[in-house]
Amino acid sequence: MKKSIKALALAGLVAGGASLAAFKTDDRFFEIARNLDIYATLFRELNMYYVDEVNPNRMVKTSIDAMLKALDPYTNFYAEEEIEDYRTMTTGRYNGIGALVGVRQGKSVVMMIYEGTPAEKSGLRVGDEILKIDGVEVRNRPEDDNTDKLLRGQNGTAVKLTVRRYGEKDLLTIPVTRDVVKMTNVPYFGMINDEVGYIDLKDFTATAAREVRQAVIDLKAKGMKKLILDVRENPGGLLNMAIDISNLFIPKDSEVVTTKGKVQEWNKTYTAMAPPLDLDLPIVVLCNSRSASAAEIVSGVIQDYDRGVLIGQRTYGKGLVQTTRDLSFNTKMKITTAKYYIPSGRCIQAIDYSHRNPDGSVGKIADSLKTAFKTKNGRVVYDGGGVLPDVITEANNPTPIALSLSNKGLIFDYAVKYRHDHPQIKPAREFRLTDAEYQDFVNWLKDKEYDYTTQVEKDIAGLEASAKKEKYFDLIKDQLKALQTKVSHSKEADLMTFKPELKPMLEQEITGHYYLQKGIKESSFNNDPEMKAALDLFKDMNRYQSILKK
Structure with missing residues:
Protein backbone atom coordinates (compact mmCIF):
# COMPACT_ATOMS: atom_id res chain seq x y z
CA MET A 1 0.00 0.00 0.00
CA LYS A 2 2.78 2.43 0.92
CA LYS A 3 4.54 1.94 -2.40
CA SER A 4 1.36 2.87 -4.30
CA ILE A 5 0.93 5.96 -2.12
CA LYS A 6 4.51 7.06 -2.86
CA ALA A 7 3.92 6.57 -6.56
CA LEU A 8 0.70 8.56 -6.39
CA ALA A 9 2.51 11.33 -4.51
CA LEU A 10 5.05 11.65 -7.30
CA ALA A 11 2.38 11.47 -9.98
CA GLY A 12 0.37 14.12 -8.18
CA LEU A 13 3.39 16.43 -8.02
CA VAL A 14 4.03 16.04 -11.75
CA ALA A 15 0.39 16.52 -12.66
CA GLY A 16 0.16 19.50 -10.33
CA GLY A 17 -3.38 19.13 -9.13
CA ALA A 18 -4.32 15.45 -8.75
CA SER A 19 -6.83 14.55 -6.06
CA LEU A 20 -5.27 13.90 -2.66
CA ALA A 21 -8.12 11.95 -1.14
CA ALA A 22 -6.39 8.64 -1.74
CA PHE A 23 -3.50 9.60 0.51
CA LYS A 24 -5.57 9.83 3.69
CA THR A 25 -4.93 6.15 4.35
CA ASP A 26 -1.45 7.15 5.47
CA ASP A 27 -1.31 10.48 7.30
CA ARG A 28 2.42 11.02 6.80
CA PHE A 29 2.40 10.44 3.04
CA PHE A 30 -0.79 12.45 2.73
CA GLU A 31 0.94 15.41 4.37
CA ILE A 32 4.00 15.03 2.10
CA ALA A 33 1.88 14.82 -1.04
CA ARG A 34 -0.38 17.69 0.04
CA ASN A 35 2.53 20.03 0.68
CA LEU A 36 4.33 19.06 -2.52
CA ASP A 37 1.13 19.82 -4.43
CA ILE A 38 0.84 23.21 -2.68
CA TYR A 39 4.45 23.98 -3.56
CA ALA A 40 3.99 23.03 -7.23
CA THR A 41 0.81 25.07 -7.66
CA LEU A 42 2.30 28.05 -5.80
CA PHE A 43 5.38 28.02 -8.01
CA ARG A 44 3.24 27.75 -11.15
CA GLU A 45 1.13 30.76 -10.12
CA LEU A 46 4.21 32.74 -9.13
CA ASN A 47 5.87 32.04 -12.46
CA MET A 48 2.75 33.02 -14.44
CA TYR A 49 1.65 36.16 -12.63
CA TYR A 50 4.55 37.74 -10.72
CA VAL A 51 5.22 41.28 -12.00
CA ASP A 52 8.87 40.55 -12.97
CA GLU A 53 10.46 37.57 -14.65
CA VAL A 54 11.23 34.76 -12.20
CA ASN A 55 14.47 32.79 -12.44
CA PRO A 56 13.23 29.23 -11.71
CA ASN A 57 16.64 27.78 -10.84
CA ARG A 58 17.44 30.54 -8.37
CA MET A 59 13.96 30.49 -6.81
CA VAL A 60 13.95 26.73 -6.25
CA LYS A 61 17.53 26.75 -4.94
CA THR A 62 16.60 29.50 -2.47
CA SER A 63 13.55 27.57 -1.25
CA ILE A 64 15.51 24.32 -0.88
CA ASP A 65 18.31 26.05 1.01
CA ALA A 66 15.79 27.63 3.38
CA MET A 67 14.11 24.27 3.98
CA LEU A 68 17.38 22.49 4.75
CA LYS A 69 18.58 25.33 6.96
CA ALA A 70 15.62 24.60 9.24
CA LEU A 71 17.12 21.15 9.95
CA ASP A 72 20.83 21.67 10.68
CA PRO A 73 23.71 23.68 9.23
CA TYR A 74 25.29 20.67 7.51
CA THR A 75 22.53 19.29 5.29
CA ASN A 76 23.09 21.00 1.95
CA PHE A 77 21.84 20.89 -1.64
CA TYR A 78 24.24 21.20 -4.59
CA ALA A 79 22.75 22.39 -7.87
CA GLU A 80 24.19 21.10 -11.13
CA GLU A 81 26.40 24.15 -11.62
CA GLU A 82 27.87 23.62 -8.13
CA ILE A 83 28.92 19.99 -8.62
CA GLU A 84 32.44 20.91 -9.68
CA ASP A 85 32.87 22.91 -6.48
CA TYR A 86 31.54 19.93 -4.52
CA ARG A 87 34.10 17.61 -6.15
CA THR A 88 36.87 20.08 -5.31
CA MET A 89 35.71 20.15 -1.68
CA THR A 90 35.82 16.35 -1.34
CA THR A 91 38.87 15.54 -3.48
CA GLY A 92 40.94 18.71 -3.08
CA ARG A 93 41.54 18.74 -6.85
CA TYR A 94 40.43 20.99 -9.67
CA ASN A 95 41.62 22.05 -13.10
CA GLY A 96 42.91 25.62 -13.03
CA ILE A 97 45.92 27.78 -12.24
CA GLY A 98 46.25 27.56 -8.42
CA ALA A 99 45.55 31.13 -7.36
CA LEU A 100 43.06 32.36 -4.78
CA VAL A 101 41.37 35.45 -6.24
CA GLY A 102 39.26 37.75 -4.09
CA VAL A 103 37.10 40.74 -4.99
CA ARG A 104 37.95 43.99 -3.20
CA GLN A 105 36.10 47.18 -4.08
CA GLY A 106 35.19 45.71 -7.46
CA LYS A 107 38.76 44.62 -8.20
CA SER A 108 39.82 40.99 -8.71
CA VAL A 109 42.99 40.66 -6.63
CA VAL A 110 45.29 37.65 -6.22
CA MET A 111 45.11 36.97 -2.48
CA MET A 112 47.28 33.84 -2.38
CA ILE A 113 49.18 31.58 -4.77
CA TYR A 114 49.58 27.89 -4.01
CA GLU A 115 53.05 26.42 -4.11
CA GLY A 116 54.06 24.41 -7.15
CA THR A 117 51.03 25.43 -9.22
CA PRO A 118 50.88 27.00 -12.71
CA ALA A 119 50.19 30.39 -11.11
CA GLU A 120 53.47 30.31 -9.17
CA LYS A 121 55.46 29.04 -12.16
CA SER A 122 54.04 31.79 -14.40
CA GLY A 123 55.39 34.60 -12.22
CA LEU A 124 51.98 35.81 -10.98
CA ARG A 125 52.28 37.55 -7.60
CA VAL A 126 50.15 37.95 -4.53
CA GLY A 127 48.64 41.44 -4.80
CA ASP A 128 48.37 41.50 -8.60
CA GLU A 129 45.06 42.90 -9.85
CA ILE A 130 43.57 40.84 -12.68
CA LEU A 131 41.98 43.13 -15.26
CA LYS A 132 41.23 40.68 -18.07
CA ILE A 133 41.06 36.92 -18.52
CA ASP A 134 41.53 35.97 -22.17
CA GLY A 135 40.50 39.50 -23.07
CA VAL A 136 37.34 39.44 -20.95
CA GLU A 137 37.04 42.38 -18.53
CA VAL A 138 36.58 41.12 -14.96
CA ARG A 139 36.17 44.38 -13.03
CA ASN A 140 32.72 44.90 -11.46
CA ARG A 141 31.36 41.58 -12.75
CA PRO A 142 27.99 40.42 -11.37
CA GLU A 143 28.23 38.63 -8.04
CA ASP A 144 26.99 35.31 -9.46
CA ASP A 145 29.45 35.51 -12.40
CA ASN A 146 32.46 34.15 -10.54
CA THR A 147 35.86 35.28 -11.86
CA ASP A 148 37.38 32.05 -10.56
CA LYS A 149 35.33 30.04 -13.07
CA LEU A 150 37.07 31.83 -15.95
CA LEU A 151 40.41 30.67 -14.58
CA ARG A 152 39.37 27.03 -14.56
CA GLY A 153 39.45 24.83 -17.65
CA GLN A 154 40.82 21.73 -19.27
CA ASN A 155 44.38 20.61 -18.47
CA GLY A 156 46.94 21.93 -20.91
CA THR A 157 44.82 24.85 -22.10
CA ALA A 158 46.34 28.31 -21.85
CA VAL A 159 44.74 31.35 -20.27
CA LYS A 160 46.10 34.87 -20.80
CA LEU A 161 45.90 37.23 -17.83
CA THR A 162 46.17 40.99 -18.08
CA VAL A 163 47.29 42.27 -14.69
CA ARG A 164 48.17 45.51 -12.96
CA ARG A 165 51.12 45.17 -10.57
CA TYR A 166 51.90 47.68 -7.83
CA GLY A 167 54.67 50.04 -8.87
CA GLU A 168 54.61 49.03 -12.55
CA LYS A 169 53.61 51.69 -15.12
CA ASP A 170 52.59 49.25 -17.84
CA LEU A 171 50.09 46.44 -17.63
CA LEU A 172 51.53 42.93 -17.68
CA THR A 173 50.35 40.06 -19.86
CA ILE A 174 50.96 36.73 -18.14
CA PRO A 175 50.16 33.45 -19.95
CA VAL A 176 49.34 30.51 -17.66
CA THR A 177 48.84 26.89 -18.72
CA ARG A 178 46.12 25.20 -16.69
CA ASP A 179 46.83 21.94 -14.89
CA VAL A 180 45.43 19.76 -12.10
CA VAL A 181 45.70 21.78 -8.90
CA LYS A 182 45.90 19.70 -5.74
CA MET A 183 44.89 21.54 -2.61
CA THR A 184 47.15 19.94 -0.03
CA ASN A 185 45.77 18.86 3.35
CA VAL A 186 49.19 19.46 4.92
CA PRO A 187 50.36 22.87 3.63
CA TYR A 188 53.32 22.81 6.00
CA PHE A 189 55.42 20.41 8.05
CA GLY A 190 58.91 20.82 9.45
CA MET A 191 61.20 20.64 12.46
CA ILE A 192 60.65 23.30 15.12
CA ASN A 193 63.89 22.41 16.90
CA ASP A 194 66.24 19.43 17.10
CA GLU A 195 63.57 17.18 18.65
CA VAL A 196 60.11 18.56 17.90
CA GLY A 197 58.39 18.12 14.56
CA TYR A 198 55.30 20.02 13.46
CA ILE A 199 52.48 19.08 11.05
CA ASP A 200 49.83 21.61 10.02
CA LEU A 201 46.72 19.59 9.04
CA LYS A 202 44.19 21.91 7.42
CA ASP A 203 41.69 19.55 5.73
CA PHE A 204 40.46 15.97 5.41
CA THR A 205 40.14 15.34 1.68
CA ALA A 206 40.91 11.99 0.05
CA THR A 207 44.71 12.16 0.45
CA ALA A 208 44.90 13.52 4.01
CA ALA A 209 46.05 10.28 5.69
CA ARG A 210 48.73 9.66 3.08
CA GLU A 211 50.05 13.22 3.48
CA VAL A 212 50.17 12.99 7.28
CA ARG A 213 51.84 9.55 7.15
CA GLN A 214 54.52 10.82 4.77
CA ALA A 215 55.08 13.94 6.86
CA VAL A 216 55.63 11.81 9.99
CA ILE A 217 58.06 9.53 8.13
CA ASP A 218 60.02 12.51 6.73
CA LEU A 219 60.18 14.23 10.12
CA LYS A 220 61.37 11.08 11.88
CA ALA A 221 64.12 10.80 9.28
CA LYS A 222 65.18 14.32 10.34
CA GLY A 223 65.40 13.30 13.99
CA MET A 224 61.89 14.03 15.29
CA LYS A 225 61.34 12.66 18.80
CA LYS A 226 58.13 14.54 19.63
CA LEU A 227 55.24 15.70 17.41
CA ILE A 228 52.94 18.72 17.37
CA LEU A 229 49.84 18.01 15.23
CA ASP A 230 47.95 21.24 14.49
CA VAL A 231 44.23 20.92 13.61
CA ARG A 232 43.28 24.51 14.44
CA GLU A 233 40.95 26.08 11.87
CA ASN A 234 40.38 22.62 10.35
CA PRO A 235 36.70 22.26 9.34
CA GLY A 236 36.89 18.49 8.90
CA GLY A 237 36.02 16.40 5.88
CA LEU A 238 35.99 12.70 5.05
CA LEU A 239 35.28 10.32 7.93
CA ASN A 240 37.58 7.59 6.58
CA MET A 241 40.51 10.03 6.58
CA ALA A 242 39.94 10.77 10.29
CA ILE A 243 39.94 7.02 10.94
CA ASP A 244 43.13 6.43 8.95
CA ILE A 245 44.99 9.35 10.57
CA SER A 246 43.97 8.16 14.06
CA ASN A 247 45.17 4.69 13.03
CA LEU A 248 48.72 6.05 12.61
CA PHE A 249 49.08 6.45 16.39
CA ILE A 250 46.88 3.76 18.01
CA PRO A 251 47.05 -0.06 17.93
CA LYS A 252 45.48 -2.07 15.14
CA ASP A 253 41.87 -3.15 15.85
CA SER A 254 41.33 -0.26 18.31
CA GLU A 255 37.89 1.31 18.09
CA VAL A 256 38.02 4.75 16.46
CA VAL A 257 34.44 5.92 15.98
CA THR A 258 30.88 4.58 16.00
CA THR A 259 28.04 6.05 13.93
CA LYS A 260 24.38 5.77 14.94
CA GLY A 261 21.39 7.06 12.97
CA LYS A 262 17.84 6.35 11.80
CA VAL A 263 18.85 3.75 9.19
CA GLN A 264 19.93 0.87 11.43
CA GLU A 265 21.87 -0.99 8.73
CA TRP A 266 24.11 2.08 8.27
CA ASN A 267 25.19 2.05 11.93
CA LYS A 268 28.77 0.90 12.21
CA THR A 269 31.80 0.81 14.46
CA TYR A 270 35.02 1.70 12.66
CA THR A 271 38.31 0.30 13.92
CA ALA A 272 41.99 0.84 13.13
CA MET A 273 42.55 -1.56 10.23
CA ALA A 274 46.29 -1.16 9.65
CA PRO A 275 49.41 -1.52 11.79
CA PRO A 276 50.21 1.82 13.49
CA LEU A 277 53.05 4.03 12.36
CA ASP A 278 54.22 4.88 15.89
CA LEU A 279 52.72 4.02 19.28
CA ASP A 280 55.33 5.73 21.47
CA LEU A 281 55.91 9.11 19.86
CA PRO A 282 54.84 11.85 22.34
CA ILE A 283 52.11 13.94 20.70
CA VAL A 284 50.56 17.33 21.35
CA VAL A 285 47.43 18.20 19.36
CA LEU A 286 46.64 21.91 18.92
CA CYS A 287 42.92 22.66 18.54
CA ASN A 288 40.53 25.59 18.77
CA SER A 289 36.88 26.53 18.37
CA ARG A 290 37.09 26.09 14.59
CA SER A 291 38.44 22.55 14.76
CA ALA A 292 35.39 20.58 13.62
CA SER A 293 34.07 17.17 12.61
CA ALA A 294 36.94 14.92 11.41
CA ALA A 295 39.42 17.17 13.25
CA GLU A 296 37.45 16.52 16.44
CA ILE A 297 37.48 12.77 15.84
CA VAL A 298 41.27 12.73 15.63
CA SER A 299 41.56 15.03 18.67
CA GLY A 300 39.04 12.97 20.64
CA VAL A 301 40.67 9.64 19.77
CA ILE A 302 44.11 10.92 20.85
CA GLN A 303 42.55 12.11 24.12
CA ASP A 304 40.37 9.05 24.77
CA TYR A 305 43.30 6.66 24.40
CA ASP A 306 45.56 9.01 26.43
CA ARG A 307 47.80 8.92 23.41
CA GLY A 308 48.70 12.61 23.58
CA VAL A 309 47.90 15.95 25.19
CA LEU A 310 45.43 18.43 23.67
CA ILE A 311 46.26 22.14 23.94
CA GLY A 312 44.08 25.09 22.93
CA GLN A 313 40.38 25.84 23.21
CA ARG A 314 37.24 23.69 23.17
CA THR A 315 36.57 22.39 19.68
CA TYR A 316 33.57 23.30 17.52
CA GLY A 317 31.19 20.52 18.54
CA LYS A 318 30.14 18.87 15.26
CA GLY A 319 29.40 15.23 15.99
CA LEU A 320 27.17 14.63 12.98
CA VAL A 321 27.87 12.42 9.96
CA GLN A 322 26.83 13.48 6.46
CA THR A 323 26.12 11.15 3.55
CA THR A 324 25.98 12.35 -0.06
CA ARG A 325 22.90 11.25 -2.04
CA ASP A 326 22.58 11.61 -5.80
CA LEU A 327 19.47 13.43 -6.98
CA SER A 328 17.96 13.94 -10.43
CA PHE A 329 19.50 16.18 -13.11
CA ASN A 330 23.05 15.74 -11.79
CA THR A 331 22.33 17.39 -8.45
CA LYS A 332 23.32 16.15 -5.02
CA MET A 333 22.32 16.47 -1.39
CA LYS A 334 24.66 16.11 1.55
CA ILE A 335 22.38 14.94 4.35
CA THR A 336 22.99 14.39 8.05
CA THR A 337 22.36 10.69 8.62
CA ALA A 338 23.97 9.89 11.99
CA LYS A 339 25.80 11.04 15.07
CA TYR A 340 29.26 9.76 15.80
CA TYR A 341 30.68 8.56 19.10
CA ILE A 342 34.40 8.42 19.91
CA PRO A 343 36.06 5.57 21.90
CA SER A 344 35.11 6.79 25.39
CA GLY A 345 31.45 6.62 24.27
CA ARG A 346 30.84 10.36 24.17
CA CYS A 347 29.28 12.32 21.33
CA ILE A 348 30.90 15.70 20.88
CA GLN A 349 27.93 17.25 19.05
CA ALA A 350 27.01 20.60 20.58
CA ILE A 351 23.69 20.39 22.37
CA ASP A 352 22.48 23.49 20.56
CA TYR A 353 24.23 24.00 17.22
CA SER A 354 22.00 26.88 16.14
CA HIS A 355 23.37 29.41 18.65
CA ARG A 356 27.09 30.06 18.88
CA ASN A 357 29.54 32.70 20.00
CA PRO A 358 30.96 35.01 17.30
CA ASP A 359 34.16 32.92 17.16
CA GLY A 360 32.15 29.77 16.43
CA SER A 361 32.54 28.27 19.90
CA VAL A 362 29.60 26.71 21.75
CA GLY A 363 30.18 28.73 24.91
CA LYS A 364 29.63 27.53 28.46
CA ILE A 365 27.59 24.37 28.91
CA ALA A 366 25.68 23.75 32.13
CA ASP A 367 27.07 20.83 34.15
CA SER A 368 23.56 19.35 34.34
CA LEU A 369 23.55 18.94 30.55
CA LYS A 370 26.88 17.09 30.41
CA THR A 371 27.57 13.38 30.92
CA ALA A 372 30.90 12.11 32.24
CA PHE A 373 32.93 9.47 30.41
CA LYS A 374 36.39 8.04 31.01
CA THR A 375 39.54 7.77 28.91
CA LYS A 376 41.64 4.61 28.73
CA ASN A 377 43.60 5.68 31.84
CA GLY A 378 40.43 6.64 33.71
CA ARG A 379 40.55 10.41 33.21
CA VAL A 380 37.11 12.03 33.22
CA VAL A 381 35.94 13.68 29.99
CA TYR A 382 32.54 15.09 29.01
CA ASP A 383 30.15 15.16 26.07
CA GLY A 384 27.78 17.92 24.99
CA GLY A 385 29.90 20.40 23.10
CA GLY A 386 33.18 19.64 21.42
CA VAL A 387 36.39 18.26 22.88
CA LEU A 388 37.81 20.15 25.86
CA PRO A 389 41.65 20.30 25.71
CA ASP A 390 43.81 19.03 28.57
CA VAL A 391 45.69 22.36 28.62
CA ILE A 392 43.44 25.33 27.94
CA THR A 393 44.88 28.50 26.43
CA GLU A 394 43.13 31.82 25.95
CA ALA A 395 41.62 32.36 22.51
CA ASN A 396 43.24 35.04 20.39
CA ASN A 397 40.71 37.87 20.19
CA PRO A 398 42.00 40.62 17.89
CA THR A 399 41.72 44.20 19.11
CA PRO A 400 39.32 46.55 17.25
CA ILE A 401 42.18 48.33 15.47
CA ALA A 402 43.64 45.01 14.28
CA LEU A 403 40.25 43.90 12.98
CA SER A 404 39.70 47.21 11.22
CA LEU A 405 43.09 47.22 9.50
CA SER A 406 42.63 43.62 8.42
CA ASN A 407 39.03 43.97 7.22
CA LYS A 408 39.87 47.12 5.26
CA GLY A 409 42.70 45.25 3.55
CA LEU A 410 45.32 47.72 4.75
CA ILE A 411 47.66 45.09 6.20
CA PHE A 412 47.50 43.29 2.83
CA ASP A 413 47.99 46.49 0.82
CA TYR A 414 51.05 47.51 2.81
CA ALA A 415 52.54 44.04 2.28
CA VAL A 416 52.08 44.54 -1.48
CA LYS A 417 53.97 47.85 -1.23
CA TYR A 418 56.69 46.28 0.92
CA ARG A 419 57.14 43.44 -1.59
CA HIS A 420 57.71 46.00 -4.35
CA ASP A 421 60.15 48.07 -2.29
CA HIS A 422 62.16 45.06 -1.05
CA PRO A 423 62.92 42.44 -3.73
CA GLN A 424 64.28 40.02 -1.10
CA ILE A 425 63.87 39.44 2.64
CA LYS A 426 65.34 37.02 5.18
CA PRO A 427 63.84 33.52 5.57
CA ALA A 428 60.38 33.60 7.15
CA ARG A 429 61.51 32.36 10.59
CA GLU A 430 64.14 35.11 10.77
CA PHE A 431 62.22 38.01 9.21
CA ARG A 432 61.38 40.85 11.57
CA LEU A 433 60.34 44.42 10.85
CA THR A 434 62.58 47.04 12.37
CA ASP A 435 61.06 49.81 14.49
CA ALA A 436 61.79 52.23 11.64
CA GLU A 437 59.91 50.00 9.19
CA TYR A 438 56.95 49.75 11.53
CA GLN A 439 56.96 53.55 11.78
CA ASP A 440 56.89 53.67 7.98
CA PHE A 441 53.69 51.58 8.16
CA VAL A 442 52.23 54.02 10.68
CA ASN A 443 53.08 56.98 8.42
CA TRP A 444 51.62 55.18 5.38
CA LEU A 445 48.32 54.79 7.23
CA LYS A 446 47.88 58.53 7.87
CA ASP A 447 45.81 59.21 4.75
CA LYS A 448 44.01 55.84 4.78
CA GLU A 449 40.35 55.44 5.71
CA TYR A 450 39.70 53.16 8.67
CA ASP A 451 37.95 53.56 11.96
CA TYR A 452 36.54 51.38 14.70
CA THR A 453 34.68 51.55 17.97
CA THR A 454 36.16 49.89 21.03
CA SER A 488 38.19 58.08 23.32
CA HIS A 489 40.66 56.28 21.07
CA SER A 490 43.34 57.91 19.01
CA LYS A 491 44.29 55.80 16.01
CA GLU A 492 47.93 56.90 16.09
CA ALA A 493 48.18 56.19 19.82
CA ASP A 494 46.54 52.78 19.32
CA LEU A 495 49.02 51.92 16.58
CA MET A 496 51.78 52.23 19.17
CA THR A 497 49.83 50.76 22.10
CA PHE A 498 48.95 47.62 20.13
CA LYS A 499 52.25 47.39 18.26
CA PRO A 500 53.04 43.99 19.90
CA GLU A 501 49.91 42.61 18.19
CA LEU A 502 50.02 44.52 14.90
CA LYS A 503 53.70 44.05 14.09
CA PRO A 504 53.56 40.21 14.00
CA MET A 505 50.38 40.41 11.89
CA LEU A 506 52.21 42.61 9.42
CA GLU A 507 55.28 40.34 9.41
CA GLN A 508 53.16 37.27 8.67
CA GLU A 509 51.36 39.01 5.82
CA ILE A 510 54.62 40.23 4.31
CA THR A 511 56.31 36.81 4.48
CA GLY A 512 53.25 35.31 2.79
CA HIS A 513 53.87 37.54 -0.23
CA TYR A 514 57.39 36.12 -0.58
CA TYR A 515 57.12 32.56 0.73
CA LEU A 516 53.36 31.90 0.35
CA GLN A 517 51.55 29.66 2.89
CA LYS A 518 54.75 28.21 4.32
CA GLY A 519 56.05 31.70 4.98
CA ILE A 520 52.92 32.70 6.90
CA LYS A 521 53.13 29.57 9.05
CA GLU A 522 56.84 29.84 9.85
CA SER A 523 56.50 33.55 10.64
CA SER A 524 53.77 32.75 13.18
CA PHE A 525 55.82 30.38 15.34
CA ASN A 526 57.35 32.98 17.66
CA ASN A 527 53.97 34.60 18.45
CA ASP A 528 51.79 31.51 18.79
CA PRO A 529 50.57 30.91 22.38
CA GLU A 530 49.51 27.29 21.70
CA MET A 531 52.86 26.54 20.05
CA LYS A 532 54.69 28.04 23.03
CA ALA A 533 52.57 25.98 25.44
CA ALA A 534 53.33 22.81 23.47
CA LEU A 535 57.09 23.45 23.42
CA ASP A 536 57.06 24.28 27.15
CA LEU A 537 55.21 21.02 27.85
CA PHE A 538 57.68 19.00 25.80
CA LYS A 539 60.49 20.46 27.91
CA ASP A 540 58.83 18.97 31.00
CA MET A 541 58.00 15.36 30.12
CA ASN A 542 57.11 14.57 33.74
CA ARG A 543 54.27 17.07 33.46
CA TYR A 544 53.33 15.64 30.04
CA GLN A 545 53.05 12.14 31.53
CA SER A 546 51.20 13.36 34.62
CA ILE A 547 48.49 14.96 32.47
CA LEU A 548 47.81 11.61 30.81
CA LYS A 549 47.47 9.74 34.11
CA LYS A 550 44.22 9.35 36.04
Missing part, protein backbone atom coordinates in the same frame (compact mmCIF):
# COMPACT_ATOMS: atom_id res chain seq x y z
CA GLN A 455 34.00 47.79 23.35
CA VAL A 456 34.53 50.33 26.13
CA GLU A 457 33.19 53.10 23.87
CA LYS A 458 30.16 50.95 23.04
CA ASP A 459 29.55 50.29 26.73
CA ILE A 460 29.70 54.01 27.56
CA ALA A 461 27.28 54.77 24.72
CA GLY A 462 24.95 52.09 26.08
CA LEU A 463 25.21 53.58 29.58
CA GLU A 464 24.38 57.02 28.21
CA ALA A 465 21.33 55.67 26.37
CA SER A 466 20.12 53.88 29.52
CA ALA A 467 20.69 56.99 31.62
CA LYS A 468 18.59 59.08 29.24
CA LYS A 469 15.84 56.48 29.16
CA GLU A 470 15.68 56.23 32.95
CA LYS A 471 16.02 60.02 33.51
CA TYR A 472 19.43 59.84 35.22
CA PHE A 473 21.39 61.51 32.45
CA ASP A 474 21.45 65.02 33.96
CA LEU A 475 22.88 63.61 37.17
CA ILE A 476 25.84 61.86 35.52
CA LYS A 477 26.37 63.68 32.22
CA ASP A 478 29.55 65.44 33.42
CA GLN A 479 31.08 62.17 34.60
CA LEU A 480 30.06 60.47 31.34
CA LYS A 481 31.64 63.22 29.27
CA ALA A 482 34.87 62.98 31.26
CA LEU A 483 34.89 59.21 30.84
CA GLN A 484 34.25 59.49 27.10
CA THR A 485 37.13 61.95 26.76
CA LYS A 486 39.44 59.68 28.71
CA VAL A 487 38.76 56.49 26.72
